Amino acid sequence: MQNAQLIGLSAQVALGRELEVIANNVANASTTGFKARSTRFQEYLMPKASAETFQRPDRRLSYVIDAGTALDMSQGSIESTGNPLNVAIRGDAFFAVQTPQGERYTRNGAFELDAGGRLVTSDGYPVLGQGGPIQINDRETGATIGADGTLSTNLGNRDKVRLVTFADPQGLTHAGANLYASTGPAVPAGPQARVEPGALERSNVRPVLAMSRLMEVNRTYAMIAEAVSRLDTLHGTALQRLADVGTA
Amino acid sequence: MRALYAAATGMAAQELNVQVISNNIANLRTTGYKRQQAHFQDLLYQNLRRAGSATSDQNNMLPAGLSLGSGVKTTSTARVMSQGTLSSTEKTYDVAIRGEGFFQVTLPDGRTAYTRDGSFDLDPQGQIVTRDGYLLNPAIAVPNNATGVTISASGTVQATVPGQTAPQQIGQLQIARFVNKVGLESAGDNLFTETLASGPPVVGNPNTDGFGSLQQSYLEEANVNAVTEISSLIAAQRAYEMNSKVVTAADQMLSTTSQMFRG
Numbered sequence: 001m002q003n004a005q006l007i008g009l010s011a012q013v014a015l016g017r018e019l020e021v022i023a024n025n026v027a028n029a030s031t032t033g034f035k036a037r038s039t040r041f042q043e044y045l046m047p048k049a050s051a052e053t054f055q056r057p058d059r060r061l062s063y064v065i066d067a068g069t070a071l072d073m074s075q076g077s078i079e080s081t082g083n084p085l086n087v088a089i090r091g092d093a094f095f096a097v098q099t100p101q102g103e104r105y106t107r108n109g110a111f112e113l114d115a116g117g118r119l120v121t122s123d124g125y126p127v128l129g130q131g132g133p134i135q136i137n138d139r140e141t142g143a144t145i146g147a148d149g150t151l152s153t154n155l156g157n158r159d160k161v162r163l164v165t166f167a168d169p170q171g172l173t174h175a176g177a178n179l180y181a182s183t184g185p186a187v188p189a190g191p192q193a194r195v196e197p198g199a200l201e202r203s204n205v206r207p208v209l210a211m212s213r214l215m216e217v218n219r220t221y222a223m224i225a226e227a228v229s230r231l232d233t234l235h236g237t238a239l240q241r242l243a244d245v246g247t248a
Numbered sequence: 249m250r251a252l253y254a255a256a257t258g259m260a261a262q263e264l265n266v267q268v269i270s271n272n273i274a275n276l277r278t279t280g281y282k283r284q285q286a287h288f289q290d291l292l293y294q295n296l297r298r299a300g301s302a303t304s305d306q307n308n309m310l311p312a313g314l315s316l317g318s319g320v321k322t323t324s325t326a327r328v329m330s331q332g333t334l335s336s337t338e339k340t341y342d343v344a345i346r347g348e349g350f351f352q353v354t355l356p357d358g359r360t361a362y363t364r365d366g367s368f369d370l371d372p373q374g375q376i377v378t379r380d381g382y383l384l385n386p387a388i389a390v391p392n393n394a395t396g397v398t399i400s401a402s403g404t405v406q407a408t409v410p411g412q413t414a415p416q417q418i419g420q421l422q423i424a425r426f427v428n429k430v431g432l433e434s435a436g437d438n439l440f441t442e443t444l445a446s447g448p449p450v451v452g453n454p455n456t457d458g459f460g461s462l463q464q465s466y467l468e469e470a471n472v473n474a475v476t477e478i479s480s481l482i483a484a485q486r487a488y489e490m491n492s493k494v495v496t497a498a499d500q501m502l503s504t505t506s507q508m509f510r511g
Contacts, residue, residue: 012505015501016249016251016501017314017316019249019251019494019497019498019501020249020250020251020254020316020317021316021317022251022494023250023251023252023254023255023258023319023494023498024254024290024316024317024318024319025317026254026255026258026487026490026491026493026494027254027255027257027258027261027317027319027320027491027494028258028288028290028317028319028320029258029487029490029491030261030262030265030286030288030320030483030484030487031288031289031290031320032287032288034290037315037317040312066314067297067314068297068299068310068311068312068313068314069312069313069314069315069316070312071312081285081328082328082330083328083330084330108289110287110326112326112428112430112431113427113428113430114427114428114431114445114447115427115428115431115444115445115446115447116427116447117427117428117447122287122289122323122324122326123289123323136427138427138447138450139457139458140458141347141348141425141458141459142347142348142458154458168311170299170311170312171299171300171311172299173293173295173298173299173313173315174290174293174315174317175293176289176290176291176292176293177289177290177323178289178290183299183300207486207487207490210490211490211493214493214494214497215497217497217501218497218500218501221501221504222500222501222504225504225505225507225508228508229508232508
């Protein structure tokens, strides 16, 4: 008889998870190159209860589970910063970054030069060009990344930042710190992806959408709580009546 | 409820963002000030279902995983080292750098600090000093009978002394540049100090070899753009508000849970 409560609970657990996803999106509303996640729910059909003595067969119980959190790979707004080492990607591509754990990918183009003259991310991981990390020497000044992704200085052009893409972007996992790890191989991005110099890609979290979904989650959660609570009252009343019948 | 903590990290990040923006606005008229920009990163994710894991033995797999993030952190408040506008002051010892480089200043404890603020004056010994009285490095002394002091684009300091028709060279200003100037540490008083991240200074004469040129009687204004700062301030404030809404929602959901069974 607790099935209704369990179904309610499954919905509440799923909604609780969705709230966490929304909270993470909103918290990263200012994170450069952040891609929002959305929750996908699935119906989970409980195997039939095996009472076959009734006239009509039992219906299967339908629970909710949160099946996945899909990455929303839509373009974030591009904000001009005027910093010559900032680049934003327009289109479907990632920068490749060399980390101690292996190659990682990011849409965050807030690059700097480190003390050794390497182009690095804000965590100090080298940004990969066509031939490994991009390096300038200490004789060179005025480092700028151009519209084709090439780092140039007063002494000429250096390497070009590598743009990669994936057959299945949903297969990317967040590695934290604006980085993604991929299980599939990275392939060079096509000409439809290009870089925007002197700009950064903002988070693609849509505040209005996040806030309205937040309200919806909150209300749905309360509604389910109310339903479960009423069911509980119903059970209580039923038991009381039955008890009354017994004593009468 | 993790949502509470994720939203709290969001609020903390936006608070810091507002702090950085307000410092930029406060230094709108500071000579040689370089604006800061807060950079954020997402925190670790908990993978409840990993993308690509098998859903059957027929080679089916999950197209998208289920991963829950835990909020945001601030990585850096890097300075944007772009050129500020030069404004004319008509003062002899005001110098601005156009392009790469920092003036070198000797601190009282002997260390060298770096600055883009070229509002210099003379001390009682005739030496060129900063507004705080710190000596310029290399030190340049102006004879007390000298007139018509000029500082050329390449840093040559010349003056006319009585009894001489041609102006005499009395010193050579040198500036320093860094591979990673963003890595310099701010020491306050418009000064920067060298760090491991900035790399060692490369010292040279202005207007040569990638160094910027000097402009006498000009000062470099802060590179803060009021409009940009105000719009970032509004965005930060709204983001803060949204995060607080998430906290409220999470709180309401918790309260709903605790009130489910009142009987």
